[in-house]
Amino acid sequence: MRNWTPLSQKLGFFLLVLGSFTLPASALNLNDSVALKYTYRPDQVSVIPLKDSKGKLYLPLTDVAKFYGVDVKFDAQNRRIDLSKGANKVKLVLSQPMFLISNPTESFPTEPAEVVSGQLAVTPVTAQDLFTAILGIDVQYQPDQQVLIAGGVKTEAIKTEIVAQEQKTPLTAPSVPASVIGARGEEEPVVVRSGPTHKILSANAYSVGRIVIDAGHGGRDIGARGYDNRYFEKQATLAIALKVAGLLRKQSDIEVLMTRNRDYFVTLKGRTQFANKHHADLFVSIHCNSTPRSKVNIASGTEIYVYSPKASSYFGNVETAEEMTTDSKFSFANDLHYQAYKDRSIKLAELIWQYIHRNLGQHMRHVQQRNFYVLGRVDMPSILVETAFISNPKEEFKLRDSDWQDKMARSIADGILAFKQVAEGSANGR
Numbered sequence: 001m002r003n004w005t006p007l008s009q010k011l012g013f014f015l016l017v018l019g020s021f022t023l024p025a026s027a028l029n030l031n032d033s034v035a036l037k038y039t040y041r042p043d044q045v046s047v048i049p050l051k052d053s054k055g056k057l058y059l060p061l062t063d064v065a066k067f068y069g070v071d072v073k074f075d076a077q078n079r080r081i082d083l084s085k086g087a088n089k090v091k092l093v094l095s096q097p098m099f100l101i102s103n104p105t106e107s108f109p110t111e112p113a114e115v116v117s118g119q120l121a122v123t124p125v126t127a128q129d130l131f132t133a134i135l136g137i138d139v140q141y142q143p144d145q146q147v148l149i150a151g152g153v154k155t156e157a158i159k160t161e162i163v164a165q166e167q168k169t170p171l172t173a174p175s176v177p178a179s180v181i182g183a184r185g186e187e188e189p190v191v192v193r194s195g196p197t198h199k200i201l202s203a204n205a206y207s208v209g210r211i212v213i214d215a216g217h218g219g220r221d222i223g224a225r226g227y228d229n230r231y232f233e234k235q236a237t238l239a240i241a242l243k244v245a246g247l248l249r250k251q252s253d254i255e256v257l258m259t260r261n262r263d264y265f266v267t268l269k270g271r272t273q274f275a276n277k278h279h280a281d282l283f284v285s286i287h288c289n290s291t292p293r294s295k296v297n298i299a300s301g302t303e304i305y306v307y308s309p310k311a312s313s314y315f316g317n318v319e320t321a322e323e324m325t326t327d328s329k330f331s332f333a334n335d336l337h338y339q340a341y342k343d344r345s346i347k348l349a350e351l352i353w354q355y356i357h358r359n360l361g362q363h364m365r366h367v368q369q370r371n372f373y374v375l376g377r378v379d380m381p382s383i384l385v386e387t388a389f390i391s392n393p394k395e396e397f398k399l400r401d402s403d404w405q406d407k408m409a410r411s412i413a414d415g416i417l418a419f420k421q422v423a424e425g426s427a428n429g430r
Contacts, residue, residue: 032146034059034124036067039151050116058121059148061113068150070134074120081113081120088134099126101133106300106363108133109291124148132366136357138350139366152350153343159426161343162206206427208420210255211248212275214285214374215241219265224290226400227393233288236399238263240387241286243409248416272377282348282416283378288399289386300395301363302356303386306345307338307376308369337376344381344423351422352385352415359411360404362388385412 033046045067050058065072065083073082079094092099097112110129113122122130124141127148131139139150216237217223223233238260245256257278259271266274275283291299349367357364375382387408388395398404 035145035147035149036064037147037149039149039154041151050119050121052114052116056123058114058116058123059127061120061122061127064122064127064131064148068131068135070131072120083130083134085134088136090130090133092130099130099133101363108301108363108365109299128366133363138353153347155422155426157343158347158423161341162423162427165340206424208281208416208423209253210257210278210280211282211284211416212257212259212278212280213241213245213248214259214271214275214283215261216285216287218260218263221265224288224390226390226396228396231390231396231400233290233390234263236288236387236390236405237286239402240405240409240412243405244284244286244412244416247409247413251417254420268373269377271374275378275380280378280380282419283374283380283382284348284412284416285372285374285382285384286412287384287386288388288390290389290391292391299389300392301365302353302360302388303365303368304349304353305368305370305372305375305384305386306342306349307372307382309335309338309371337379341381344419345375345383347422348381348415348419349383351418352383352412355411355415355418356408359414360407 032049034049035044035046037044047060047063047067050060052058061081062072068085070083070085073084074080075082081092081094083090083092089102090099091102092110092113095112095114098107098109100107108129111123111126113120113126115121124143128139128141131148131150135150137150138152139148141148215234217232217234218238219234221234223237225232241258242261245258245261248254248256257274257280259274260266271285272283289299289303346367353364353367356362370384372384375384388399390396390399
């Protein structure tokens with residue numbers, strides 16, 4: 001009887017062989033490796049990265065999945081890869097810039113998986129996306145240390161950062177304009193309440209007492225458009241920002257300022273200078289995400305960004321005008337801000353990430369890094385929350401719903417309050 005080999009196995013072998021010839025690995029130093037680890041567990045392994053013919057870096061998917069306890073199944077006939085751990089499941093297709101998660105079913109853009117040197121391989125960006133979704137905790141790739149790490153910033157790191165910042169020369173905040181330009185071009189005065197300055201007093205006294213909430217866009221700057229072109233990002237951001245501010249103002253030891261509290265235009269520079277002038281302890285910018293319809297119409301979920309000179313995401317949102325321009329005059333100051341507030345910004349993002357995921361069931365990508373103007377120019381820990389994809393009809397419906405806005409605002413506010421406890425407790429040695 002003739003021994004027939006299943007077609008899927010033949011195709012799988014063909015793909016792997018094809019990958020090894022058409023996508024040869026570039027020469028790698030034998031000492032090169034990427035560490036896989038957790039922040040809260042001692043176990044750690046190293047994997048040898050792969051490079052395609054263009055020198056692009058990939059990680060061996062099967063090896064990474066094995067370390068994190070994730071099952072991998074490859075259907076060569078359909079070019080489909082299934083990843084699972086417990087009830088969490090992720091599906092993706094070779095060379096397709098998207099992955100699908102279950103419970104609920106949502107899709108999200110990412111760099112595609114490929115076959116490199118005969119192995120299933122993903123870029124570090126994709127590894128972050130996939131394993132964050134499967135493990136349910138933030139997973140970050142740190143290129144400077146060549147490590148893929150699951151878990152958040154430890155409290156000890158916050159304390160170390162606070163002490164280190166105090167020992168450095170204080171960063172100089174730029175001057176603030178007397179006014180900003182209103183929606184019709186007229187000057188719109190910025191009115192704020194006077195209050196105490198909450199900054200670092202000593203290594204054992206760090207206060208989170210003054211918070212700036214930034215409602216993205218406004219006035220003539222409508223931001224991203226809804227699917228039907230009748231609802232704009234500026235409306236959703238203001239509605240959510242006002243709710244966040246209202247919740248925080250119930251705390252007697254917190255003063256809340258807003259870059260805008262109605263529909264008028266404020267420049268990016270005006271937003272950052274406003275926060276710096278009033279010596280805020282936190283800066284939280286609220287936005288809506290969007291993807292060009294020519295790429296992905298059904299992208300969904302929430303993303304949270306911290307500042308970094310280099311972006312960590314493959315598919316950024318459409319607000320590229322809000323990113324830093326190449327300006328050497330400010331690059332050094334921006335890098336100082338990045339180093340001074342990196343851990344606290346990430347910790348704030350992680351805590352808000354947890355509350356949004358828990359309260360709204362939103363799909364959450366890993367905490368991402370990007371050179372957004374408003375994050376790079378403020379002298380304080382800062383984050384930018386992309387609440388949902390306004391370009392997705394289902395997500396737009398959420399953004400327009402007052403109850404959903406309440407839950408998002410509550411999640412952001414709860415994350416801020418949780419960060420206040422962690423940061424102040426770290427400074428006091430608790």
